[in-house]
Amino acid sequence: MIKCHLSRLMGEKKLKIADVTRETGINRGTITRLYHETAERVELDVMNKLCEYFKCELGELFEYKSDQS
Template sequence: MIKVNLSRIMGERKLKIAEVSRKTGLHRNGITKLYYEKTDGIKFDTLEKLCKALNCEINDLLEIVEGEQEEE
């Protein structure tokens, strides 16, 4: 399973969804879905914008977690 660490990163930096939306130009709804891990995919362009805005690497944002089942 792929885990999205956006909520952790934003929490550490005390960023709100609206701030990340403003910094990236991405729609709030898309960021919210990623924040709550309620999405089934992500575009490379979105990854790039998030990484640049948050000053992080892709592997900081996404990770593969072995042995965990996806919530249905």
């Protein structure tokens, strides 16, 4: 399972979905699905924009967790 830490990153900076959407140009629905961890796919350009915006590595935004845990 892939975990998305967007909600944690946003919480640390006290950002709302609207803030990230406005400042990155990423579709609000995409940000919402990532925030609630309901996204089934993510485009590479979206991951790139989020990493640039949060000044983080991809591993800080997404994490692989074994389903066997």
